[in-house]
Amino acid sequence: MNIQKTILALTILFSTSILVAQNKDSNNYDQGFRLGIGATAGLPTNDPYDFNLGLDARLQYDLSKIYSLTLTTGFSNFFVEGKNNDLGYIPLKGGFKAFIFKDTVYLMGEAGAAFAVTNDYNKTSLLLSPSVGYATKNLDFSLRYEYFSDFPSVKNNVVKDGLGQIAFRVAYGFKL
Secondary structure, three states, X not given: OOHHHHHHHHHHHHHHHHHHHHOOOOXXXXXXXXXXXXXXXXXXXXXXXXXXXXXEEEEEEEOOOOEEEEEEEEEEEEEOOOOOOOEEEEEEEEEEEEEEXXXXXXXXXXXXXXXXXXXXXXXXXEEEEEEEEEEOOOEEEEEEEEEEEEEEEEEOOEEEEEEEEEEEEEEEEEEO
């Protein structure tokens, strides 16, 4: 997926979430901070990586019952089976979350950077991440697509920049 398609998808996701959420009653504000600690498992869409595992912390500021701002960081690793070419990175993303159904189902878009920290690979990559999720008072489950513009991948035996993954996150969150 190229960068233009990813940006278009994020724009559509963001616009749709605002339009849907505006139809809800947002007069009852419940502002405040939340912290979520999560674990992620991902399937890369490009070779040579086999899977991804990570841990993260997400700080969320609730603007209302519907809209939230997020800041996410942690550590994740793309694993290559049988080789010492794993790619570990630290993501740093800011985002916008909009609840679209009964204050539990949400759409979220995040953008930021991924800082490679392993195997003498020191590039920093643009990181784009649209997601859909389900949250309760303390649990949060989400499915997201992540695009790394400058991390290497292999397609038809040619090394190129651009790596994607589909990831599932489970987190425990609480009000601060």
